[in-house]
Amino acid sequence: MTVLLTDDADGVRTLTLNRPHRRNAIDAELWEALRTALEEAGRDRSVRALVLTGAGGAFCSGADISKGLSSAHPVYRMRTLTEVTLLLHELPVPTVAKVTGVAVGAGWNLALGCDLVVATPEARFSQIFARRGLSPDCGGSWLLPRLAGLQQAKRLALLAETIDAEEARALNLVTWVVDAEEVDAFVGDITARLAAGAPVALAQTRHLLNENADRTLREALAGEARAQAVNFATADVREAYAAFAGRRDAHFTGGWAVPAATAQRSEDET
Structure with missing residues (x-):
């Protein structure tokens, strides 16, 4: 199974995390696929906007921990996460996260790393790291205070609460909340306008x-x-x-x- 799907249409490249059986949790193979795909998108001048989304009714449930702790040193594992995060932030084209279902941990922070976030009412968000004995990664510690303010960032990171799409929008962590049956057309309109820009x-x-x-x-x-x-x-x-x-x-x-x-x-x- 291809863990990352790529689709191009009218200058818009859509990257779809494709591990629906794990709610698109990111394993080593998907991290590498994301790194390669973002590098290619940054080099391809035909790409004028990028959409990041997930398959099967979920955005991303974070890093895949189903196989337990890796034997690789954390320094090496974190290097890939850091590279993917920087590539996303430094892309020369506007980015849109289309969030349906869960966006948790590193998955949520990848969505926050996009310029605009469109969520359906069913979307749920959590900085789950504290429940795993960890602290935020993929830029969460930098993004959350800037977007939601320091106190709300601490609340989300320390308590690892799950919030819905409307609360995320109220905290400036989601740009729009759009009904599921309308979200594809809505994102299509936004990205068409971005792709037509200078x-x-x-x-x-x-x-x-x-x-x-x-x-x-x-x-x-x-x-x-x-x-x-x-x-x-x-x-x-x-x-x-x-x-x-x-x-x-x-x-x-x-x-x-x-x-x-x-x-x-x-x-x-x-």
Whole structure:
């Protein structure tokens, strides 16, 4: 059985955790598959948005502990988790988690690592680590205080309570709650809008918002200035202005504004 399904449609890549018999708990094979898939998505310029979801009515029940403790040193096991988490956070495209059923432990933190989270009313969430004698991983200790505030983060992590989708939304841990029969169409609409956006500008915006949470205003402004310099070097800005003037929708490509011949002359002159 393929533990991670990949589907591409109109610039949107969907990664589906596919271990429904274990409520998509992540074992070593699935961690490796996720790492490879995220690396490929980051390199593939045809990918304009990414959806992370689970098969069989669950998102992810966390790391698979059904086989007991691994004989491998935890340092090596955690290295893979860290790499997957960073790849997800640093992707150059917007990401959406589509959560149906349970999202627990590392599974919930992978959902929180996406830019937007769409959940059905049946979804349930838990930072289950304390019940396993563990502390949060996959970025949970960084994400929870920033999204829900320090006190609520401590409540969720220390008590390992299970909360429903509406409470998760109230805590800023879910972006939208959408009925199960409507969730596919809703996510499809969101990702279509993201895929139609200016890819370089969206990548810059995603990076700025992720990084500026713990920066000073001066550092944030410097980062914004660098990002805008990158954005103005794309053809998308020119296209946006032309579309506005022509009262039409813009068609963004992420292309460079400087023609190849001009760029070559500039290089020859230096």
